Amino acid sequence: xxxxxxxxxxxxxxxxxxxxxxxxxxxxxxxxxxxxxxxxxxxxxxxxxxxxxxxxxxxxxxxxx
Numbered sequence: 001x002x003x004x005x006x007x008x009x010x011x012x013x014x015x016x017x018x019x020x021x022x023x024x025x026x027x028x029x030x031x032x033x034x035x036x037x038x039x040x041x042x043x044x045x046x047x048x049x050x051x052x053x054x055x056x057x058x059x060x061x062x063x064x065x
Contacts, residue, residue: 003029005041008063009056012048022063 007013008022020028025041032039041064048056 001032001037001039003032003039003041005063006044007047007056008060009048009052010059012052012056016047022059026063 003025005025006016006018008025010021013021029039029041043060043064046053
């Protein structure tokens with residue numbers, strides 16, 4: 001299963017109208033793991049926009065780790 005996580009940066013998730021927070025994405029992935037369902041998270045590089053690359057990268061790294 002492929003999941004469009006996109007970013008771990010909540011400000012960006014709100015701006016793109018994703019409909020969830022980074023914490024919710026982590027919780028949903030844990031549910032999949034508990035159910036034994038394999039998945040792959042999709043990240044969109046550059047989605048946060050100009051001058052937000054560092055915070056986006058740091059927040060997304062937290063999410064994926």
